[in-house]
Amino acid sequence: MAFEINHIHLKAPDPRRTAEWYVEAFGFEILSDTVRSFGDRRLNCQTPGGLIVNISSARDGEAMADGDAGSHWGLEHFGVNSDDLLADIERLAALGAPLLEGPIDVPGGNLIAFVQGPDDVRIEVVQQR
Amino acid sequence: MGHFVNHVHLKSEDPGKTAEWFVAAFGLEIRGDTVREAGGDRFINCFDSKGFNINISGQRVKLGEKMESASAEPRFGLEHFGFDVDDMDSELERLTGLGAELKDGPIEAGGGLKIAFISVPGPIRIELIQRP
Numbered sequence: 164m165a166f167e168i169n170h171i172h173l174k175a176p177d178p179r180r181t182a183e184w185y186v187e188a189f190g191f192e193i194l195s196d197t198v199r200s201f202g203d204r205r206l207n208c209q210t211p212g213g214l215i216v217n218i219s220s221a222r223d224g225e226a227m228a229d230g231d232a233g234s235h236w237g238l239e240h241f242g243v244n245s246d247d248l249l250a251d252i253e254r255l256a257a258l259g260a261p262l263l264e265g266p267i268d269v270p271g272g273n274l275i276a277f278v279q280g281p282d283d284v285r286i287e288v289v290q291q292r
Numbered sequence: 293m294g295h296f297v298n299h300v301h302l303k304s305e306d307p308g309k310t311a312e313w314f315v316a317a318f319g320l321e322i323r324g325d326t327v328r329e330a331g332g333d334r335f336i337n338c339f340d341s342k343g344f345n346i347n348i349s350g351q352r353v354k355l356g357e358k359m360e361s362a363s364a365e366p367r368f369g370l371e372h373f374g375f376d377v378d379d380m381d382s383e384l385e386r387l388t389g390l391g392a393e394l395k396d397g398p399i400e401a402g403g404g405l406k407i408a409f410i411s412v413p414g415p416i417r418i419e420l421i422q423r424p
Binding site for chain 1: 357
């Protein structure tokens with residue numbers, strides 16, 4: 164079969180607060196907010212481009228490690244488009260997401276930066292050119 | 293344009309091998325494979341069947357990037373991403389045959405929805421979702 168990404172998933176001690184941050188920061192829409200049979204609160208969110216981003220707390224009995232907003236192997240970050248990177252870096256910092264790296268003018272490519280979102284999520288902000 | 297999510301990014305000590313694994317496992321299409329000038333990292337552009345971009349790259353050695361270890365275990369922050377599957381049991385058998393490890397499930401999530409979590413080379417935590 165042809166495989167398609169169904170969603171990306173963020174875990175948060177306070178998933179409502181994290182979801183509301185993404186609503187304000189990147190215009191996510193909260194589609195639902197429920198407590199599942201696994202004991203976790205899960206907010207089903209949709210990005211302006213239509214991708215589903217689920218944000219939930221720990222499931223019953225689930226031991227959680229910390230997030231990691233630094234460079235690391237494996238699933239490291241996701242990227243969000245920006246019309247004006249410099250303005251968005253300032254706006255996101257005011258919302259509590261400090262700049263980690265950049266802005267970087269990629270030769271022949273985009274203007275990018277990395278910021279630290281809630282729960283130690285590494286987010287790339289990308290101004291396409 | 294708006295703030296749409298434009299990619300998910302995986303970092304690998306051997307991005308070529310990781311990309312080939314995702315091609316075999318999830319049919320990703322490789323559209324670019326370059327060494328980037330600024331970072332000196334190998335950078336592979338992959339896409340799922342609907343055109344969503346998954347980048348797979350190595351360490352940005354020219355920028356002195358220090359890499360922490362990966363985790364396929366439950367954690368706060370960016371934990372996993374999910375793929376739709378048509379048949380959970382056969383996909384679990386196929387993917388474990390390719391080197392994935394079942395971490396959790398299959399779980400009946402209600403309403404006929406079936407999910408499972410696997411660890412794939414990285415390690416990376418991936419959810420499989422079989423819709424009713």
